[in-house]
Amino acid sequence: MGGLERAPHAPRMLGAPQGTWGAPRIGRGLLGLVIVLVFAGGCSVPAWVPLVGKSSKSAPQPAAVAAPAAEESKPAGSAPAEAPRVSLDDDSVTDRVVAVVNNDAITLMEVQESIVAAKQENRGSMPSDEELAKEFLSRLIDMRLQLQEADRERIIVDDAEVDEELNARLKKLPGNPTRQDFEDAMKAQGLAVESVKRRIREGLRLSKVVRRKVTLRVSVNDQEINQYLEQNRGKLEQGLPYHARNILIVPEGGGAEDAAWEAARIRADLVRQQIVAGADFAETARTASRDASAKDGGDLGTLKRGELAADIENEILKLAPGEVSQPYRSPLGYHLFKLESKETLEGQGQERARQQIRDILFREKYEARLDAWLKEIKQRAIIEVRL
16 A cells, blocks of 8 residues: 655755855866865855966055046036946957946956856856856955955954965865865966965955944844744744654455445544553554555654645644544545654744744844945945946
8 A cells, every 4th residue: 555645845945145156166177176265265245266377457455546537637517428348358458447446446357257267167058248247247346345345444364364264265175185286276277376365365354344344233132033933933833843653544345335434444443442542553553554654663754844735734733742643534544643743832942943033033134234234335436337
């Protein structure tokens, strides 16, 4: 006989961060090692890697750029002329400025480097270069704004912090590459170790300024947790597990006759009386049950809400732990259910739920605060986009 069928589930949606095209994978050449090191870590906006054989002409720290002479000579109050647009495909203008953020220039090369790094990370289907350019330029603008905030806050990262972070990232890579392996990989690609260290330093500075401006200004109190718990109790209970057993008594002769079903009900009732009188449920299931779980003593295992058919689940969950149900009819026959245990929103279950709620509320507040902060620094910035 077939056993109880578990209800089908919708695909589970996994939360994300905020990365773009999936986790980096080693084994795609030495450049992959460099990309993993640069893209991993706590940056609020992903960094970028140098293009092979070239060095970026933008300074690692915000630097003032001179305005074009034509603009300086314009009379006050005149409308500024639109800056010339830069083509993505023109390799001869990689040092051209594609955006200016408070006098801090972002070059076409930086955008191209970001695209190269993204393609190295993910060889599958990706947006067009134009779409990638817009995405990464927006990220680079956000990154420059945050680095400028780090300058205002006088946030520094010393060499020891950079080395510690670099070594920590190396330990997370497949094959446990050494520092020498890393440096050899960099040299093989014509890159300088200092270029990656600079990216790591920027990432650590970003993390520090976000922590100061956002993380430390977010808190969740018990009143908010209690309110969320009461408003979402039903949803929270859906995720709590329970453990149950089952005995199935089937009608003889295929169950076509009412008499066969009635006989099955009577047998199920007699079996229940034996269990209530002291017989072991698991041993009884092994001899009396026709369910596929009989060999396991009727054990259905640890279940979550929604895994069994709703009517079966309701019958089980209305029992107290250790209680055996009355005979319950399904298309298969008559069932006897025993609830072994059920986690509730009390005691340790509530403590776990409260921690989950705290994490949920903190994440919501953090994201709202981060968005508000980024909006604030953008509003007071002067940003010119030329791409």
